[in-house]
Amino acid sequence: MSAWYYAKDGQQHGPVSTDEIVRLFGTGSISPGDLVWREGMVDWKPAGEVPELAPAHPAHEETPASLTPAAAVSGSAPDAFNPYRPPTASWNEPQSTLPEAGEIVPGSQPLDIGFCISRAWDLTKRHFGMLIAVGLIYGALSAGFGVLTELPIILQEAGTSDHQIYTPSAAMKGYIFVANCVSHIFDIFLGLGLTRIGLNLVSEKPAEIGMLFGEGRKLVTGVLAAILYYSMVALGLILLIFPGIYLALRFGQYQAAIVDKDLGVMDSLKYSARITQGNLLSLFGLAIVSMLIVLAGVLALLVGLFAALPIVYLASYVSYRWLQYGRASIPGHR
Template sequence: MQSWYYSKNGEQRGPVSLDELRSLVSSGGLNLQTDLGWKEGMTNWEPLGKIPTLLESAAPSSDLAAAPDSFNPYAAPTTSPDNLRASYSGGSLGEIEPGSVPLEVMNCIKRSIELTKRHFKIILPIGVVYLLLSMATGAVEGFVSRMVTGPVAEQGDMAFHPLLIPINLISAIVSVVLGAGLTRAALNIVSGKEAKVEHLFGETGKIVNIVAASFVFYIMVFIGLILLVVPGIYIAIRCSFFMTAIVDRNLGPIEALKYSYRITTNNTLSLFGLGIMSMLIVLAGVLALLIGLVFAIPVVTLLVPLAYRFLQFGPNALRDGATE
């Protein structure tokens, strides 16, 4: 049975079965005009009123029957979910066919530099809070570990203690929360939305999906690396946007990995080149007496969601009108 996803008031929900989605429409729980639906195989999210399969057994609700004549359930949506589509002055960008447009690496870098300059006043505090919390978490983990394993560690042996398990688990959860929050802030910046320090803590509800997807991702990469290295690198590149997809679309673990694999079609080498350029940017920041890292790291951080948006919507996602 194929899973469906729907968006209500800008918030993505699902998965649900086709019958469940039809029931929501029939009961008036969803708006045929403004709410969207999507399943795997569809190019774009569509207004529910434009999905024939959905309407075959869905009777209009009483609210729709009483609507004024000017209400047209088959009209194009007046709004789109903020977390699903980048917006621009003319409406919403439609997703391109995966692999139909080569990733423009240099234009992505140029756009990232522009956005970093433009939003540096908010990027800096977000980065500082992220760094301080990451360092604090690592320091606490290290301190407690030394307290627990000190006598054994001094002998130079690999120490293990049951108390280290919850400590390491808490540290990992904090890292996932901060990473997802940073991804949200970066997505907001490249999509023309407001970014706040509070966004670092706003994705806690997606921890389970991110952890599960990470587990599957690293297993696949590990197996690929065993198979002559190249397959591992290939898998790592093709599935690298799984966390971004989870944060952006609230997808499940497998759906996020599949979505990342789909949108990166025909762009493996371009993404590899983007990775090389990212390393060179960081290296340039290091050579600039480390001070350059204050600018280089935000540029590299924004490159990920910029590439993600480009693979979704094509070159238009890099326009001023598309991300402001």
């Protein structure tokens, strides 16, 4: 059976079975203008435009007593014509491919760039010491690992006389390729840990430096998703630049989805594409503001980067939570 989601008053509800959503539509709990979605549909549609939701007994007609909710519970009504029949117990739609209940309808609440930056600034002030420690450890490990993988090349180049041009052998070229791959994989490993820390901080959950190394279980998924993501973006940039920017914004939340929801490769990309609907311009605006903040940090004799980088880092996860929950992601707002 299909899993359905529906939107009421800016909030998303579900999943429910086809029988249940037909019941809700038939009783008026879902009006013809309310948006609904199930897997396989390209986008959300008004319930009144979805043929599958035409109830056996339209809401404007009087419902026979035999088909009231009480009758359905008692089992006296024939299931074939009973819009109140509960969802089939055997239905078990995988949750990894669909939004969680409680998330807003994608695009229903435009991303607030100002809130993302101000919230990130507030979190930076509160967790400044930890953020600097995490940043220094991340930078040292990433740079150190890169040097180790390049060390044989450095030594060979150093052994070349001043009158010779260093030309790597076939074996060394193979080593360079493998070393670069390993270095990138290590960066993804650390990136997953950084994502966990960032998500926990913006969600007011405990965060500690050790989390930087705690997402190894998701490394294979992260690597495969990164390969697919950057391949799409690179191809888009080669074509006409703008397709690459579009793809980067639309699918850029994939790593947060992997860490936050433990989604697979394709599911994380699909989830990113879903929650970014209607907010691509806002995400582009946030990216521009973030670059300006980093530039300001560079101009401030580089010292400003100690504030700029944590703000930009946290703002990306504040925006992710906003795309999921809208204003409900604001502390104290429900």
